Structures are given as C-alpha cells and as structure tokens.
Amino acid sequence: MKLSFMAPVITFAGIAGVMFYALFYLDPKEIPSELLDKKSPVFALEAVPGYGENLSSENLKEGKITLLNVFASWCVACLAEHPTLMELSRQGKIDIYGLNYKDTPDAAAKWLRRNGSPYARTGMDLKGRVGIDFGVYGVPETFIMGPDGTILDKIIGPITEKDLKNRILPRIDGGEG
Amino acid sequence: MTINFGQASRRLMYVLCLLGTIGFVGFASAVFVEERLDDPVKEERVRDIAEGIRCLVCQNQSILDSNAGLARDLRAIVRERILAGDTDDQVQNYLVSRYGDWVLLNPPFKMRTLVLWLSPMLVLLFGGFLVVRFLRRKSAAPTENSVSRPLTDAEKKTFDQLMAEDDGERGRS
Incomplete structure (x- = not known):
C-alpha cells in the first residue's frame, strides 16, 4: 500500500516510454503495404522513349527477383537514391524496372538523360493508375518482386544504405534461382 | 510611420482577428x-x-x-x-x-483493431472501479483524524480560548 502513491509516476513513466518509442522508432509516414505477399497487379505500360523496353506485369514474374522502382522527374527525393540504383544496376545482380509515375514522356527522358538510367525496362504511368493499383502514395517507392511476381517487400521513400543492406542485398544473394 | 492604437481600436483589432480565425477555419473545411x-x-x-x-x-x-x-x-x-x-x-x-x-x-471493428476499440472502455471501467473503491473506503472506515472522537481536555481549553478571543474582537468592531 505504501507504493500506491507512486502509481501516477509509474503510469506517467509508462506513457512516456511508449511515446518515446513512437517518437524515434515509428514513422507515421510509413504505412505498411496491404499488398505484401500478394501478386503484382496486372498492367502493361509503354517505355519512356529511348529508355529500355516496355514494362508489364509479365516482366515481373520471369523467375528472378526484380526491383520495381517508382520514380518521376519531378521527384526530388529520387535523386537521393539514384546513385544507389545506378550502382546496383552496374553490378548487374538484379534487374531494376522503372515505373515512371505521373510524368510526361519528355520530362522523364530528359531526367534519365541527365542522371543516367539504371532501368532495364521502363513504363510510363501517365495517369498514376498503375501506381494506385500498387498502393503507391508517394515517390520514390521501391517494390522487391519475387520470382513469380509476388510483392516481397516495399521500401517507402529513398533507398537508404540500411535498406540496401538489410532488405535488398540479402534477397539477391540468398534468393537466387 | 507608427500608428498608436487606442483602447477601442485595439479591442476592434481583437474582434477582427477572432472573426478572421473563424472565417479561416470555415474556409479550411472547404x-x-x-x-x-x-x-x-x-x-x-x-x-x-x-x-x-x-x-x-x-x-x-x-x-x-x-x-x-x-x-x-x-x-x-x-x-x-x-x-x-x-x-x-x-x-x-x-x-x-x-x-x-x-x-x-x-x-x-475486427480482430486487429480490437485493442483500439476496446481499450477506452477498459480504461474507463478500471478507472471507475478505482474511484468507487476509493470513495467506499473513505466513507466506510473512519480514521484517527475522524471528527467523531471527542475533544481532549487540552483541546477543549484551547477551543474555548479561541472562541472567547473571537467574541472579544467582534465586540470591538
């Protein structure tokens, strides 16, 4: 009974603990994808003129792990992850497909010319409908696609060093064949 | 150039600001x-x-x-x-x-959101339980400080003294 006067303090400490955790470890902008472990939505898009072949959902289930990167020329954060993608593509371990989200063909082509293209295939989602089918709510987003076209993981925002090490590379090195 | 607002015009400013805020809130829900x-x-x-x-x-x-x-x-x-x-x-x-x-x-309302929906009710019930218990205990068990204990002789003396002083002061005023 002597401890009961501590109850408010303990309650407060509990709440503070939860909030402290939420402040540093939870990001309200990261909404878990509803589509994880589900098949890719069906789509077929034309390539950005001059940059790779057309992209359709068929290309995502060709028996190997692929990256589907949602990008746009108007997206500033895309520039942050661009070197990472270029490096991945240079190593040639994984095919990267670019979903050009709500852009114009000209602007997209110009952007790729200036920054280089890491994409084996590109698809122009001019109206953003394919993006919505994928549950995209901001650019960049990157989907890690399984060999049979299942969405294995989704990285929201620019790919960080940590994402690359913990989420992409283990899948490439371990998930061969 | 500086403008000196009088008391009245300052009050008018407040009212205008308030109206502006209300108008803005109305606009925000467009x-x-x-x-x-x-x-x-x-x-x-x-x-x-x-x-x-x-x-x-x-x-x-x-x-x-x-x-x-x-x-x-x-x-x-x-x-x-x-x-x-x-x-x-x-x-x-x-x-x-x-x-x-x-x-x-x-x-x-489903399994994954059960905690979200039910926790306020649980907290309310738990809080209510604590309040009821607290009030019950307070009214049921008289403690040493309870008023029901008769005054000791020393206390009575002090009490009378205080009352007498009070009467004296009242008489003066």
Missing part, C-alpha cells in the same frame, strides 16, 4: 470538387464516401478536403467506381485492397 456527376444522388454518395477516405499524403485529412494530387486521383476513382455501378462497400473495398484499412478514417 471541399475540392473538380468534376461533378450529373446525378445528384450519386454525387452525394461520392462525397459521403470521399469524406471517409484518408488522404495518404496529408494524413489526417479526408480525400474530400485535401488538394493533394493523390487525393484528386482517388476522388476521380471514387466517381468512376460509382458511375460503374459499384455499391459504397465495393468502392471502399477497392481502396482498402490497395492501401489497407488505414485509408478508412473510421477504422473497422
């Missing part, structure tokens, strides 16, 4: 309508649904009162689905299957 369905009943349904769909970019606004690009696209989709003859539930399911329950501003 709805964005870029197109309108011909059928007013369907348009009404579109708005009802859109009001309950979270804009994923500006998270605590509905897609009806957000002007973000994604919100505009989602509004267009709601209109499209309604025109295609979907029921309200079908439209919601269309969005939930892509963005998860999180797009619904009103979370559905």
Whole structure:
C-alpha cells in the first residue's frame, strides 16, 4: 500500500516510454503495404522513349527477383537514391524496372538523360493508375518482386544504405534461382 | 510611420482577428470538387464516401478536403467506381485492397483493431472501479483524524480560548 502513491509516476513513466518509442522508432509516414505477399497487379505500360523496353506485369514474374522502382522527374527525393540504383544496376545482380509515375514522356527522358538510367525496362504511368493499383502514395517507392511476381517487400521513400543492406542485398544473394 | 492604437481600436483589432480565425477555419473545411456527376444522388454518395477516405499524403485529412494530387486521383476513382455501378462497400473495398484499412478514417471493428476499440472502455471501467473503491473506503472506515472522537481536555481549553478571543474582537468592531 505504501507504493500506491507512486502509481501516477509509474503510469506517467509508462506513457512516456511508449511515446518515446513512437517518437524515434515509428514513422507515421510509413504505412505498411496491404499488398505484401500478394501478386503484382496486372498492367502493361509503354517505355519512356529511348529508355529500355516496355514494362508489364509479365516482366515481373520471369523467375528472378526484380526491383520495381517508382520514380518521376519531378521527384526530388529520387535523386537521393539514384546513385544507389545506378550502382546496383552496374553490378548487374538484379534487374531494376522503372515505373515512371505521373510524368510526361519528355520530362522523364530528359531526367534519365541527365542522371543516367539504371532501368532495364521502363513504363510510363501517365495517369498514376498503375501506381494506385500498387498502393503507391508517394515517390520514390521501391517494390522487391519475387520470382513469380509476388510483392516481397516495399521500401517507402529513398533507398537508404540500411535498406540496401538489410532488405535488398540479402534477397539477391540468398534468393537466387 | 507608427500608428498608436487606442483602447477601442485595439479591442476592434481583437474582434477582427477572432472573426478572421473563424472565417479561416470555415474556409479550411472547404471541399475540392473538380468534376461533378450529373446525378445528384450519386454525387452525394461520392462525397459521403470521399469524406471517409484518408488522404495518404496529408494524413489526417479526408480525400474530400485535401488538394493533394493523390487525393484528386482517388476522388476521380471514387466517381468512376460509382458511375460503374459499384455499391459504397465495393468502392471502399477497392481502396482498402490497395492501401489497407488505414485509408478508412473510421477504422473497422475486427480482430486487429480490437485493442483500439476496446481499450477506452477498459480504461474507463478500471478507472471507475478505482474511484468507487476509493470513495467506499473513505466513507466506510473512519480514521484517527475522524471528527467523531471527542475533544481532549487540552483541546477543549484551547477551543474555548479561541472562541472567547473571537467574541472579544467582534465586540470591538
């Protein structure tokens, strides 16, 4: 009974603990994808003129792990992850497909010319409908696609060093064949 | 150039600021309508649904009162689905299957949201239980300080003395 006067303090400490955790470890902008472990939505898009072949959902289930990167020329954060993608593509371990989200063909082509293209295939989602089918709510987003076209993981925002090490590379090195 | 506001004009300023704030709040809840369905009943349904769909970019606004690009696209989709003859539930399911329950501003009652829905009730019950217990204990068990104990002789003497002093002062004034 002597401890009961501590109850408010303990309650407060509990709440503070939860909030402290939420402040540093939870990001309200990261909404878990509803589509994880589900098949890719069906789509077929034309390539950005001059940059790779057309992209359709068929290309995502060709028996190997692929990256589907949602990008746009108007997206500033895309520039942050661009070197990472270029490096991945240079190593040639994984095919990267670019979903050009709500852009114009000209602007997209110009952007790729200036920054280089890491994409084996590109698809122009001019109206953003394919993006919505994928549950995209901001650019960049990157989907890690399984060999049979299942969405294995989704990285929201620019790919960080940590994402690359913990989420992409283990899948490439371990998930061969 | 400096302007000196008198008392009255300063008060007027406050009133104007207040009115401005109210006006702004009213403005903030404006709805964005870029197109309108011909059928007013369907348009009404579109708005009802859109009001309950979270804009994923500006998270605590509905897609009806957000002007973000994604919100505009989602509004267009709601209109499209309604025109295609979907029921309200079908439209919601269309969005939930892509963005998860999180797009619904009103979370559905199911296993995953059980804690969310029930915890306020549990906390209320627990708090009520504590309050009742506290009050019961307070009224049931008289403690040493309780008034029911008769005064000791020393206390009585002090009490009489104080009363006498009080009377004396009153008499003076």
